[in-house]
Amino acid sequence: MSIVLQGAAPLGGKPTDVLIDGDVIAEIGSGLSGDRIVDAHGLVLLPGFVDLHTHLREPGREDTETVATGSAAAALGGFTAVHAMANTTPVADTAEIVEQVWRLGIDAGLVDVRPVGAVSHGLAGEQLAEIGNMARSAARVRVFSDDGRCVHDARLMRRALEYVKPFDAVIAQHAQDPRLADATACCHEGEVSGRLGLPGWPAVAEESIIARDVMLAEHTNSRLHVCHVSTGGSVEVIRWAKARGISVTAEVTPHHLLLTCDLLGDYDPVFKVNPPLRPPADVEALRAALADGTIDAVATDHAPHASHDKDHAFAEAAFGMLGLETALGVVAETMVATGLLDWAGVADRMSVRPAAIARVAGHGGPIAVGSSANLTLVDPSASYLVDPDRLASRSRNTPFAGRTLPAQVVATFLHGEPTVLDSALATVRA
Amino acid sequence: MKSLLSAADLDRDEATAILDTAVRMHAIQTREVKKLPPLRGRTIVNLFFEDSTRTRSSFEIAGKWLSADVINVSAKGSSVSKGESLRDTVLTVAAMGVDALVVRHHASGAVQRLASWVDCAVVNAGDGTHEHPTQALLDAYTLRNRLGSLDDRHVVIVGDITHSRVARSNVLLLRTLGARVTLVAPPTLMPSGVSTWPCTTSWDLDETLSGKAFGDVDAVMMLRVQRERMSGGYFPSEREYAIGYGLSPARLDLLPDHAPVLHPGPMNRGLEISSLAADGPRSLVLDQVQAGVAVRMAVLFRLLAGSGEEVSV
Amino acid sequence: MTGSARVPAAAPNSGANPKSGPTSDQRLDASPILTAAVLSASDVARILDRMSHQIIEQIAKVEFNAVLLGIPTRGVPLAHRLAERIRRFADVSLPVGSLDITLYRDDLRIRGVRPLGETSEPDGGVTGRTVILVDDVLCSGRSTRAALDALTELGRPRVVQLAALVDRGHRQLPIRADYVGKNLPTSAAQSVRVSLDEVDGLDAVYVIDSDTSHEDAS
Numbered sequence: 001m002s003i004v005l006q007g008a009a010p011l012g013g014k015p016t017d018v019l020i021d022g023d024v025i026a027e028i029g030s031g032l033s034g035d036r037i038v039d040a041h042g043l044v045l046l047p048g049f050v051d052l053h054t055h056l057r058e059p060g061r062e063d064t065e066t067v068a069t070g071s072a073a074a075a076l077g078g079f080t081a082v083h084a085m086a087n088t089t090p091v092a093d094t095a096e097i098v099e100q101v102w103r104l105g106i107d108a109g110l111v112d113v114r115p116v117g118a119v120s121h122g123l124a125g126e127q128l129a130e131i132g133n134m135a136r137s138a139a140r141v142r143v144f145s146d147d148g149r150c151v152h153d154a155r156l157m158r159r160a161l162e163y164v165k166p167f168d169a170v171i172a173q174h175a176q177d178p179r180l181a182d183a184t185a186c187c188h189e190g191e192v193s194g195r196l197g198l199p200g201w202p203a204v205a206e207e208s209i210i211a212r213d214v215m216l217a218e219h220t221n222s223r224l225h226v227c228h229v230s231t232g233g234s235v236e237v238i239r240w241a242k243a244r245g246i247s248v249t250a251e252v253t254p255h256h257l258l259l260t261c262d263l264l265g266d267y268d269p270v271f272k273v274n275p276p277l278r279p280p281a282d283v284e285a286l287r288a289a290l291a292d293g294t295i296d297a298v299a300t301d302h303a304p305h306a307s308h309d310k311d312h313a314f315a316e317a318a319f320g321m322l323g324l325e326t327a328l329g330v331v332a333e334t335m336v337a338t339g340l341l342d343w344a345g346v347a348d349r350m351s352v353r354p355a356a357i358a359r360v361a362g363h364g365g366p367i368a369v370g371s372s373a374n375l376t377l378v379d380p381s382a383s384y385l386v387d388p389d390r391l392a393s394r395s396r397n398t399p400f401a402g403r404t405l406p407a408q409v410v411a412t413f414l415h416g417e418p419t420v421l422d423s424a425l426a427t428v429r430a
Numbered sequence: 431m432k433s434l435l436s437a438a439d440l441d442r443d444e445a446t447a448i449l450d451t452a453v454r455m456h457a458i459q460t461r462e463v464k465k466l467p468p469l470r471g472r473t474i475v476n477l478f479f480e481d482s483t484r485t486r487s488s489f490e491i492a493g494k495w496l497s498a499d500v501i502n503v504s505a506k507g508s509s510v511s512k513g514e515s516l517r518d519t520v521l522t523v524a525a526m527g528v529d530a531l532v533v534r535h536h537a538s539g540a541v542q543r544l545a546s547w548v549d550c551a552v553v554n555a556g557d558g559t560h561e562h563p564t565q566a567l568l569d570a571y572t573l574r575n576r577l578g579s580l581d582d583r584h585v586v587i588v589g590d591i592t593h594s595r596v597a598r599s600n601v602l603l604l605r606t607l608g609a610r611v612t613l614v615a616p617p618t619l620m621p622s623g624v625s626t627w628p629c630t631t632s633w634d635l636d637e638t639l640s641g642k643a644f645g646d647v648d649a650v651m652m653l654r655v656q657r658e659r660m661s662g663g664y665f666p667s668e669r670e671y672a673i674g675y676g677l678s679p680a681r682l683d684l685l686p687d688h689a690p691v692l693h694p695g696p697m698n699r700g701l702e703i704s705s706l707a708a709d710g711p712r713s714l715v716l717d718q719v720q721a722g723v724a725v726r727m728a729v730l731f732r733l734l735a736g737s738g739e740e741v742s743v
Numbered sequence: 744m745t746g747s748a749r750v751p752a753a754a755p756n757s758g759a760n761p762k763s764g765p766t767s768d769q770r771l772d773a774s775p776i777l778t779a780a781v782l783s784a785s786d787v788a789r790i791l792d793r794m795s796h797q798i799i800e801q802i803a804k805v806e807f808n809a810v811l812l813g814i815p816t817r818g819v820p821l822a823h824r825l826a827e828r829i830r831r832f833a834d835v836s837l838p839v840g841s842l843d844i845t846l847y848r849d850d851l852r853i854r855g856v857r858p859l860g861e862t863s864e865p866d867g868g869v870t871g872r873t874v875i876l877v878d879d880v881l882c883s884g885r886s887t888r889a890a891l892d893a894l895t896e897l898g899r900p901r902v903v904q905l906a907a908l909v910d911r912g913h914r915q916l917p918i919r920a921d922y923v924g925k926n927l928p929t930s931a932a933q934s935v936r937v938s939l940d941e942v943d944g945l946d947a948v949y950v951i952d953s954d955t956s957h958e959d960a961s
Contacts, residue, residue: 191623197538197560197595200622266546267539311515313540315558447858454843454859461896466846731846736856 002026002034003418007041008377010367012343018045020373023416028369038421040377043410046347048080048374050354050363052143052172052251053227053299054324056082056113058104059097060089065304065394067104067113072392073302073324074111075419078376078409081112081355081363082324086123087148093118093129095137102139110419112374114360117141119160119171123149128159135167142359145172147227148274150209152178157213161222168359170249172225173213175234176275181205186315188261188276196264198315201276203231210234214241214248225357226250228301230275232285239294249357251299252286254330255321255399259283263399269310269317270399273303290349291340297354300327304395322398325391329384329405336380337406343380362415373416382408392425433552434729435542437563437602445606449571451728452721458495459723466727468735469498472529476502477520478555479535484695484719485555485564489532492726498529498734516540517547524548530734533557538595551733559593564729565694566599568721570607572714573649575721576690581608584645586638588614588675589653589702590664592621596653596694601629612644616674618664619655635675639684647685651692652677652703668701676700677707690714782925782948784940787908790924791821794906795828797922799835801904802873807835809873812842814890815860817879820941821908825877840865842876842897847889862896870898875922879937881907884918909948911935 002021009015010028017032018025018040056070065073067084074082084101086092092101098115105113117134121127123146134141144164151157151173160171181201187193189200210226214237217224229235229250241248261277271277289295303320310317331350335341341349355364362372384405388396412420419426431444440448458464474493476486486502493500505519524531530551533541538558545552556562574580585604591597591613601611611629613620624631630644637643639650655671665671672678677691682704691703691712699705708715782790802809813822819841826839843860845851876890887905894900906922911929927935929950936949 189622191626194592194621194623195598195627197558197598267543269543308515308518311517313516313535313537313543313558315537315539316516451859454846454862457862458896463895467892468846468848468851732856735851736854 001036003036003038003413003416004032004034005038005040005045005377006032007039008043008045010045011347012044012380015041018367020375020413020416023373025367025369025371025373028367038377038411038418040411042379042381043377044343044380045367046078046343046376046378047351047364047367048376048412048414049078049327049350050358050360051079051082051300051302051324051327052225052297052354052358053147053253054082054084054302055087055304055320056084056101057304058088059100061306063394064306064309067101068108068110069392069394070302070304070324071105071108071110071113072425073322075412075414075425076392076409076423077300077324077326078328078378078412079111079324080374080376080412080414081114081360083114083116083143083358085145085147086116086118087146091118091123092116093121093123093134095130095133095139098134098139098141099137109414110425111414112360112363114143114358115139115141116143116145116147116172119144119146119151120156125149125152125156128156128163131160131163131169132167135164135169142167142169143172143225144169145174145227147172147174150174150176150178152209154212154216158216158220161216161220161224165222170223170225170357172227173209174227175206175209175213176201177205177209180208184315186272186274186276186319187264188278190261190279192261192264196267198264203233203278203282206231206275207233207237210237214238214246217241217248218244218246223247223249228253228256228275228299229286229289229295230256230278230282232282235285235289235294239289242294249296249353250294251297251354252290252295253301254298254323254327254334256286257283257290257298257334258330259399264314267314269312269314270321270397270401272310272314272317272319273301273321274319287334287338287340290335291345296349296357298327298331298350299354300324302393303397304393305397306395307397310397320397322391322393322395325393326386326398326400326405328378328407328409329386330400332380332407333405343378373413375413376409377411379408379410380406382406382410384408431733433545434563434733435545435552435554436561437566437599437606439563440603440606442606442608445567445570445603448567448725448728448732449574451731452567452571452724455727455731456721456724458727459720464495465497466495467497468731469493469496472498472734473527474498474500474530474532474730474734475523475526475528476500476532476555477505477523478503478533479505479540480556481506482534482556485534485722488722489553489555489726492723492730495723496727496730498730516544520544520547524550530730553729553733556595558595559598560595561599562595563599563603564722564726565596566603567729568718568725569596569600569651569692569694570603571721571725572692572717573690575717576714577648577688579608580604583609583648584612585609585649585651586612586614586647587651587653588635588677590619590655591615591624591653592619593656594653600651601627605629612638614638614675616665616671635681636684639681641686647689649690649692650677650685651694652697652707653694654696654698655702657698657701672701675702677703679704679706682707682710682712685712692718694718779949780947781927781950784946787946787948790908791824791828794922794924795825795832798825798875798906799829799833801921802837802875805873805902807833807837809875810838810840810865810867810869811875811877812840812865812869812890812894814876814878814886815841815843817937817939817942818877820939821879822877825906838865838867840869840897842890842893844886844889844893847892849885849889862893864897868898869894869900871901873902873904874900875904875906877906879908879939880935881905881910881918881920881923882913882935884914884916887918888916908937909935
C-alpha cells in the first residue's frame with residue numbers, strides 16, 4: 001500500500017508531496033497520489049529520530065517499562081530506532097540476552113530496537129563481556145556501554161577500545177570517576193549542594209574521565225562515544241580532541257539542555273538524574289556545543305522508574321527521567337525557538353549523526369527517492385502540554401510535567417508503515 | 431506557621447516569640463507538677479528514621495508536659511529495605527489521625543519532602559546534613575540567657591561543617607537574631623559554596639578565637655567530628671585534627687572572659703573538645719540539654735495550640 | 744462625667760509598673776469608632792479606693808495573710824494599685840504577683856497562639872494563704888476558670904477570691920466576683936475596654952458598640 005504525504009516540508013524546506021511505496025521513498029514531487037493520503041500541509045518532514053541511549057527495562061523491571069511500551073513511547077516521540085542500554089536484569093552481556101531484546105522489539109513492531117551490549121561482564125568493570133558474540137549475533141550489536149556505571153579501570157577501557165575495532169563498533173562511556181563522585185553523589189557540587197546538604201557530584205569527575213578516554217582513543221586509534229555530556233568543561237575537552245583528529249563523538253540529553261540544578265531546591269526526586277542537572281552556564285555551553293556540532297547528537301537517556309522507587313528522600317531515590325515523548329519538544333524549545341538550530345540541524349543531530357555513530361543502516365538517510373521510509377512528520381506550530389498520566393510509557397517520572405512544549409510529532413513511519421498518525425499510535429497491524 | 435522545617439522559616443519576630451515562650455516553659459521544669467494543658471487531646475508522633483535517644487526523649491517530654499499524647503515510631507531500617515516508599519511509610523502513620531509529626535531522617539531534604547504529603551504540622555528533628563532547627567533554637571536560647579541580647583554578638587562554630595545540620599541551622603538563625611557567625615574548619619570539611627553563606631570562614635582556629643581574624647569572640651560552638659570521616663580521607667588522623675581544630679585549654683585562654691562554650695553533643699572528648707572545655711565554668715553543655723525541652727515545648731505550643739490557620743500574633 | 748470621645752492609643756513606657764510593658768497587641772488600638780467613656784479617671788480612682796477598703800475589711804479576718812495576683816495584662820497594674828492603697832489605708836504590705844493564664848485558656852484554637860504574659864510568684868508564695876485574683880473585666884468567667892487552673896502551678900491557696908474592676912454580666916460559668924468595682928450592664932454585642940495609665944496612657948472605661956472580632960472572653 002502506498003502513502004502520500006501531501007504538502008510536507010522536508011527538513012523545513014519548500015513544501016512538496018512525498019510518496020512512500022513499500023519501505024522506501026518512491027517519489028518526491030507535486031500532485032502525487034497514492035492508496036492513502038496524509039495531509040501534511042504546514043508540517044515538517046524529518047528522518048525518523050535515532051536514540052543512542054534508552055532504557056527499556058526489559059528483562060527485569062517490566063513493572064516500569066517493557067520493550068513494547070518503550071517502543072510505543074519512542075514512536076510517539078518521532079523515533080524509528082532506539083538503542084536499548086544493557087543495564088537490565090540480567091545484564092545484556094551475552095548474545096542470548098541481546099537477541100531476546102532484539103526479538104521483543106520486532107514483536108512490538110513500533111521501532112527498530114537495537115540492543116546495546118555491556119562492555120564488562122555483569123557491568124562489574126573487571127572483565128570484558130562477550131563483545132564479539134554480541135556483535136555477531138542476530139542483534140548485530142554495534143554500541144557497547146556499561147551505562148549506569150563508568151568503565152573506570154584505565155586498562156579495561158583501553159582493552160575495550162581496541163577489542164571493538166574489528167566489529168566497527170563503538171564504546172559509549174558513562175563518564176563518572178567513582179572516586180570523585182561515588183554512588184551517593186546526586187547534586188552538582190557547588191552552591192546548591194552545599195546549601196541543601198546533598199552529596200556533591202563535581203564536574204571534574206566527568207571531565208577527568210573524558211580527558212583520559214580521548215587520549216586512550218587516540219592511542220588505540222579507536223572510536224569513542226561520550227554519553228550524556230553535562231558540563232562546559234567536558235565540551236572543551238571534546239572540542240580539543242576533535243580538533244586533534246581524535247575519533248570521539250558525544251551526545252547530550254534534552255533535560256541537560258533545559259533544566260538547571262536550582263530545581264533541586266525542593267528536593268523533588270523527579271529532578272534526580274545521573275549526571276546531575278548543572279548550573280545555567282553549563283546549559284548554555286551545551287546548547288552552543290550542540291549548535292556547532294561539537295556535540296553530535298541528542299540522546300534521551302530515557303529512564304523509567306516506578307513511583308515507589310522515586311517517592312523517597314532525594315538521596316535515596318532512583319536516578320533518571322523519562323525522555324522519549326518529550327525530546328522533540330525540548331529540542332524545539334531550547335534549540336529551534338532560540339535560533340540555534342534549524343530543522344535541518346535537528347534532523348542532523350537527532351537522526352543523521354546518531355545513525356552514523358551507531359552504524360544503523362536505513363535510518364538517518366536523506367529524504368530522497370530510494371531512501372528507506374523511516375520518517376517523522378512534525379507540526380512546528382503546535383504545542384504539547386506534558387501530562388504524565390497521558391504518556392505511553394509505563395512510568396510517570398517526567399521532569400516536564402505541566403510544561404507546555406512547542407512542536408508536536410504528528411506521524412511516524414517505520415519502514416514505510418505508519419506507527420503514529422494524528423499524534424496517536426496507529427491501529428494495530430498484523 | 432504550620433510546620434518548622436528549616437531555621438529559615440523563622441523571621442526575627444517569630445524566633446524571638448519562640449524563645450520568649452521557652453522562658454515560660456522553662457519555669458515548668460522546676461515545678462512539682464510538670465503539666466500544662468494547652469495540647470490536651472492532641473496527638474504527636476515522633477517518627478524517627480535515624481536513631482536518637484536524646485532528641486527523641488526531649489521531644490517526648492516536651493509533648494507530654496503540654497498534655498499531648500506522644501507516640502514513638504521507630505522507622506529505622508524500614509521503608510527502603512522493605513521496598514516501601516518513604517511516602518507510603520509516612521502516609522500510613524499520618525492516616526491514624528495525628529496532629530503533628532516530629533521527624534528525624536538520615537537523608538537531607540527528606541522532612542521537607544514528606545511535609546508536602548501530609549496535612550498535619552511537621553517538625554524537622556534533623557534531616558541528613560541539612561538542618562536541625564530546634565537545635566539552633568535551643569542554642570540561641572542558651573546563648574541569650576548567658577549573653578543577654580544576641581545582636582552584634584560574634585559566634586564561632588568549629589568542626590565538620592560540611593556534614594553538620596547543626597551548623598547550617600545555626601548560621602541561619604543566629605543571623606536572623608542579629609548575631610554574626612564565623613565558621614572554622616579545615617578546607618576538606620568546609621561545604622562547597624560556603625562563600626555565599628551569610629557568615630565568614632577561616633581555616634585558622636587560633637587566629638579566629640584570639641579575635642585577630644574577625645574581631646572579639648562572644649561564644650564558641652564546637653561540633654562533633656565523626657571518626658568515620660577519616661576513612662573518607664577528610665583529615666589524616668585524630669591527633670592532627672585535635673591539634674589543628676580541637677578546643678584545647680590553651681585555646682580557651684584565647685577567649686574573652688565572658689565567652690561561653692557550647693556543644694550539641696555527644697562529645698568526643700580529646701578530639702574536638704578537651705575535658706577542661708567540656709566541664710569547665712565556661713561550658714553551657716548541660717544548659718543546652720535543659721533548654722532543649724523548654725524550646726521544644728515552645729515550638730510545639732506555637733505550632734499546635736492555635737487553630738492551625740494563619741493567625742496573626 | 745464623660746471622657747474624650749476617641750479611644751486613645753497607648754503612650755510608650757508610661758506608668759508605674761515597668762514589668763508589663765505593653766506589646767503592640769496589648770495596647771488599645773487607636774480605633775476610629777467613636778465611643779463615650781462611661782468611667783473617667785477620677786471614677787476609676789474612687790472605685791479603687793472603695794475596693795481597697797472592702798478588701799481590707801475581709802482580709803483583716805485572716806490577719807492579712809493574703810496576696811494579690813494580677814491577671815495580665817491590665818490586672819497586674821490594678822493589683823499594684825490596690826496594694827498601694829491598702830498600704831496607705833491600713834499600713835499593710837500585701838505581696839503582689841502576676842498569673843499568666845494563656846496556657847490554660849479553652850479558646851486558643853479560636854483566638855490563636857498569642858505571646859505569653861508573665862507569671863511571677865508573690866513573695867512568700869501562695870500556699871496556705873488567701874489569694875485575691877485581680878482582673879480588669881469579668882464577663883463569661885472563663886478567664887477566671889483558667890486562672891484557677893493556672894494557680895495550681897504556684898501552689899495550693901487556702902482561699903481564692905476574685906476582684907474585678909468591671910463586671911459586665913453574661914456569665915457562662917458559675918463564677919462570681921468577691922469585689923466588684925462597677926457593675927456595667929451591657930448587651931452581648933457590646934464590649935468593655937478598660938484603659939489604664941500604665942498600659943494605655945490614661946485611665947478610663949469604655950463601652951464599645953462593635954461587631955469587631957475582639958471577642959471579650961473574660
